[in-house]
Amino acid sequence: MRYSITINGSAKSVDVAPDMPLLWILRDVLGMTGTKFGCGVGVCGACTVLQNGEAVRSCQIAASDANGKRFTTIEGLSRDASHPCQRAWIAEDVAQCGYCQAGMIMTACALLRDKPNPSDADIDAVMSDLVCRCGTYPRIRKAIHLAAKLGAQK
Amino acid sequence: MRRREFLKLSAAGGAALVVGFRIDAEPSSFQPNGWVRIEPGGKIVLTVGKQEMGQGVRTSLPMILADELDADWQSIELLQAEPSPQFQRLGTGGSGSVYGSWKPLRTAGAAARTMLIGAAAAKWNVDAASLRTEKGFVINTKTNERLSYGALASDAAKQPVPAEPKLKAMSELRIVGQRVKKVDAPDVVSGKAIYGIDARMPGMLYASIERPPTVGGTLVKFDATKAMKVRGVRSVVAIKAGVAVVAENSWAAMKGREALAITWEPGPNRAFNSDAHIKALEAAASEPGVTIRKEGEGAAALARAAKTIEARYHYPFYAHAPVEPMNCVASFRDGTCELRVPTQAPNRAQQLVAEFLGIKPENVIVHPTLIGGGFGRRLWIDYAIEAAELSRAIANPVQVLWTRQDDMRHGHFQAASVHQLRAAFDENNAPLFWGHKKVSSYHNLRGAPTAQERADVEYNQDSAWGVYDVPYAFPSIEATYLSIDVPVPIGPWRAVFSPSSTFARECFVDEVAQHLGKDPLQSRLDMLGEPYDITAGSLKIDRTRLRRVLEVVREKSKWGSPLAQGRGRGVACNVYDGDTHIAYVVEVTAHENSVRVDRVVAAVDCGVVINPTGIEQQIEGGIIWGLSSALKGHITFRDGHAEQSTYRDFEVLRMNETPAIEIHIVPSHGEQPFGMGEPPVPPIVPAVVNAIFAATGKRIRALPIRL
Ligand code: FES
Ligand code: FES
Numbered sequence: 001m002r003y004s005i006t007i008n009g010s011a012k013s014v015d016v017a018p019d020m021p022l023l024w025i026l027r028d029v030l031g032m033t034g035t036k037f038g039c040g041v042g043v044c045g046a047c048t049v050l051q052n053g054e055a056v057r058s059c060q061i062a063a064s065d066a067n068g069k070r071f072t073t074i075e076g077l078s079r080d081a082s083h084p085c086q087r088a089w090i091a092e093d094v095a096q097c098g099y100c101q102a103g104m105i106m107t108a109c110a111l112l113r114d115k116p117n118p119s120d121a122d123i124d125a126v127m128s129d130l131v132c133r134c135g136t137y138p139r140i141r142k143a144i145h146l147a148a149k150l151g152a153q154k
Numbered sequence: 155m156r157r158r159e160f161l162k163l164s165a166a167g168g169a170a171l172v173v174g175f176r177i178d179a180e181p182s183s184f185q186p187n188g189w190v191r192i193e194p195g196g197k198i199v200l201t202v203g204k205q206e207m208g209q210g211v212r213t214s215l216p217m218i219l220a221d222e223l224d225a226d227w228q229s230i231e232l233l234q235a236e237p238s239p240q241f242q243r244l245g246t247g248g249s250g251s252v253y254g255s256w257k258p259l260r261t262a263g264a265a266a267r268t269m270l271i272g273a274a275a276a277k278w279n280v281d282a283a284s285l286r287t288e289k290g291f292v293i294n295t296k297t298n299e300r301l302s303y304g305a306l307a308s309d310a311a312k313q314p315v316p317a318e319p320k321l322k323a324m325s326e327l328r329i330v331g332q333r334v335k336k337v338d339a340p341d342v343v344s345g346k347a348i349y350g351i352d353a354r355m356p357g358m359l360y361a362s363i364e365r366p367p368t369v370g371g372t373l374v375k376f377d378a379t380k381a382m383k384v385r386g387v388r389s390v391v392a393i394k395a396g397v398a399v400v401a402e403n404s405w406a407a408m409k410g411r412e413a414l415a416i417t418w419e420p421g422p423n424r425a426f427n428s429d430a431h432i433k434a435l436e437a438a439a440s441e442p443g444v445t446i447r448k449e450g451e452g453a454a455a456l457a458r459a460a461k462t463i464e465a466r467y468h469y470p471f472y473a474h475a476p477v478e479p480m481n482c483v484a485s486f487r488d489g490t491c492e493l494r495v496p497t498q499a500p501n502r503a504q505q506l507v508a509e510f511l512g513i514k515p516e517n518v519i520v521h522p523t524l525i526g527g528g529f530g531r532r533l534w535i536d537y538a539i540e541a542a543e544l545s546r547a548i549a550n551p552v553q554v555l556w557t558r559q560d561d562m563r564h565g566h567f568q569a570a571s572v573h574q575l576r577a578a579f580d581e582n583n584a585p586l587f588w589g590h591k592k593v594s595s596y597h598n599l600r601g602a603p604t605a606q607e608r609a610d611v612e613y614n615q616d617s618a619w620g621v622y623d624v625p626y627a628f629p630s631i632e633a634t635y636l637s638i639d640v641p642v643p644i645g646p647w648r649a650v651f652s653p654s655s656t657f658a659r660e661c662f663v664d665e666v667a668q669h670l671g672k673d674p675l676q677s678r679l680d681m682l683g684e685p686y687d688i689t690a691g692s693l694k695i696d697r698t699r700l701r702r703v704l705e706v707v708r709e710k711s712k713w714g715s716p717l718a719q720g721r722g723r724g725v726a727c728n729v730y731d732g733d734t735h736i737a738y739v740v741e742v743t744a745h746e747n748s749v750r751v752d753r754v755v756a757a758v759d760c761g762v763v764i765n766p767t768g769i770e771q772q773i774e775g776g777i778i779w780g781l782s783s784a785l786k787g788h789i790t791f792r793d794g795h796a797e798q799s800t801y802r803d804f805e806v807l808r809m810n811e812t813p814a815i816e817i818h819i820v821p822s823h824g825e826q827p828f829g830m831g832e833p834p835v836p837p838i839v840p841a842v843v844n845a846i847f848a849a850t851g852k853r854i855r856a857l858p859i860r861l
Binding site (some may be wrong): 012016017020021027029031032033034035038039040041043044046073074075077078085090095096097098099100101102105123124125128129131132135136137139140141 | 209336343344347352361406477479558771772774809
């Protein structure tokens with residue numbers, strides 16, 4: 001089946017099985033490997049992308065459901081790592097291995113859209129659905145507070 | 155577990171100045187396995203075999219070199235060495251990257267600098283002593299003339315290599331110790347960093363492997379008819395690891411795999427179950443083991459004891475569960491195999507893949523990639539071997555990708571153990587004896603150890619790490635180890651043998667304090683008196699450093715100040731491998747049947763600090779790793795396989811469970827940086843357990859903690 005999906009503002013037409021998750025369309029069909037596979041069953045959040053500004057798990061969205069929709073991936077946040085979340089992530093030295101961070105950043109973007117000035121509790125409520133095995137949680141929390149500030153200045 | 159460090163400099167000529175050095179070498183081999191290269195254009199390239207897996211080596215190693223070389227550390231390009239006869243013993247594990255690189259990198263930097271100065275002195279016809287260096291230039295202190303390193307490179311290459319270049323005094327180091335940001339951060343936050351899973355080769359196909367449901371099970375037959383009908387599936391091939399479905403994308407491969415009809419022979423371990431294994435460990439706890447360390451009279455001192463206390467601790471199996479599942483891209487062609495692989499052990503990958511394929515190691519080309527979490531899992535290379543085998547079978551480049559379930563069930567595991575602890579006191583209640591017997595299982599990734607190895611004290615000593623190196627003063631000590639073979643794969647896990655031993659030891663030290671009616675922190679200090687330098691097995695322990703970190707956490711945590719009802723504080727400390735000294739004070743709130751870790755105060759003496767941020771990250775990460783093992787998931791086996799398969803049933807700590815973490819890096823009298831990847835893990839668990847005792851009066855003696 002042919003599906004048309006808009007990724008980072010550009011329309012893509014892909015011919016894939018209807019049940020193929022967006023994650024694999026991105027990674028294996030479109031060659032956009034910034035979005036990561038961690039579990040494939042919706043529990044780790046590594047595959048998170050934005051759909052109309054909302055965080056969704058791309059391993060759980062079938063091609064047939066993605067059809068006609070618009071998504072933003074980590075590659076589409078900015079050209080030069082200048083998005084407030086990216087800047088904050090660098091400033092707070094968040095990443096260890098870095099593998100989970102695309103999902104963390106995309107989730108944080110959605111959180112900040114809903115709550116431009118989140119409390120620790122707001123952050124925990126959303127970010128505790130994601131797994132970082134390296135244990136970068138304290139820095140992610142700080143980075144989200146910083147991104148909130150950077151975003152407000154923008 | 156001591157790491158060695160040897161150094162041999164050499165220079166290779168040409169237009170560039172190239173200084174070779176050697177990290178982690180056997181004394182017999184002086185082939186360089188690292189290079190500093192200064193090009194005529196001024197570019198400085200450092201080539202080393204250390205993988206980045208979150209520990210920040212891509213940042214800290216250039217800092218060390220730049221400081222001796224007097225160059226801008228950010229301008230140094232770091233190249234990942236690929237294994238070859240010239241690059242042997244590359245490897246990243248045992249927290250040794252910075253430790254083992256410190257002296258070689260500094261010496262190489264100092265040698266290059268000396269040669270650059272020599273070249274400038276010849277050019278200007280002046281005494282080398284009148285020259286100095288700064289940020290990539292040699293400067294004539296009299297005339298203020300300057301020459302860049304690039305301009306001097308080809309002349310410098312003709313200078314003699316100094317046999318023992320003079321290193322800067324610690325007080326002269328400017329870059330080492332600075333708080334800097336990791337170099338790869340911009341790539342990571344833009345999705346540009348390429349991990350193993352992101353590696354691609356032209357024409358590459360994607361594979362997923364259905365593995366025997368029991369450890370040691372074998373394939374009887376399979377029917378691929380349905381699988382071949384799944385859109386995108388190209389072929390189905392039986393390999394040693396199982397039945398591989400090869401497809402145009404990973405999804406098709408996984409779907410095809412679900413459609414396979416396979417008959418397995420469950421094999422000899424079909425009934426293996428962890429409860430029975432733990433009973434076997436327990437039964438063995440009353441058998442004699444191999445004595446690793448004996449002080450004074452050893453266990454014979456028990457005969458004179460007026461009072462003996464005893465406790466048994468249980469430690470379960472764990473998986474690594476890095477967020478990036480195992481994967482490898484392999485391309486076998488014309489007798490040569492090329493691998494793109496996230497590995498901590500590129501040489502081992504080269505060696506074992508070559509052995510498996512029956513080709514020469516130089517015909518296996520290994521390109522190590524970034525690693526999405528190592529933790530010891532990627533010291534083993536099972537996933538590289540199967541990718542190589544599959545690529546040869548289908549005559550096409552292929553990526554093998556494990557699912558999360560594969561990753562939880564088919565990797566190697568941290569061994570379960572049982573610990574028998576005993577302390578005896580004389581009629582005045584003075585400590586007489588400390589006994590710690592650990593019953594666990596040898597690592598078996600390379601097969602079970604030989605009878606000779608089993609009887610060998612040194613061989614057993616590794617497994618009894620954390621048992622024999624008890625730092626506390628008891629007139630008599632006996633540390634023993636006993637292994638019960640286990641059919642499931644057992645291998646390195648973050649901090650290897652130490653977490654289980656340190657958990658049992660540091661909890662039982664609290665029980666000793668309780669018996670003595672002493673404060674647990676003061677009681678530890680009392681047992682860390684003179685002599686300050688002791689030898690424990692093959693390790694030297696400096697008690698003054700351990701005392702120091704304990705004193706720091708005592709002060710910073712306001713140890714002894716009152717806490718609300720239901721809350722408690724616990725302490726634990728450890729000297730990791732004789733090197734890194736850490737103490738934690740943990741505060742918990744314990745409810746009816748739940749426990750929350752509120753705060754951790756850490757003090758660390760890790761010798762020379764390269765980048766404080768890197769150290770803090772490793773401590774945070776190590777604490778969170780340890781808390782996962784204390785409070786969250788563990789692995790159980792039933793009917794010959796692990797029962798857990800995702801982060802849902804093997805849970806790891808999440809952000810809302812993460813305590814406030816406060817880190818104090820204690821000024822050190824060490825002149826060497828020590829590892830930080832593993833040391834933060836072992837003492838955190840006992841500190842939590844001890845805090846729960848303080849809060850509730852309940853002694854937890856089994857992990858994970860269930861109140
Ligand atoms: S890969 Fe989608 S939630 Fe884990
Ligand atoms: S940084 Fe490694 S998993 Fe999060």
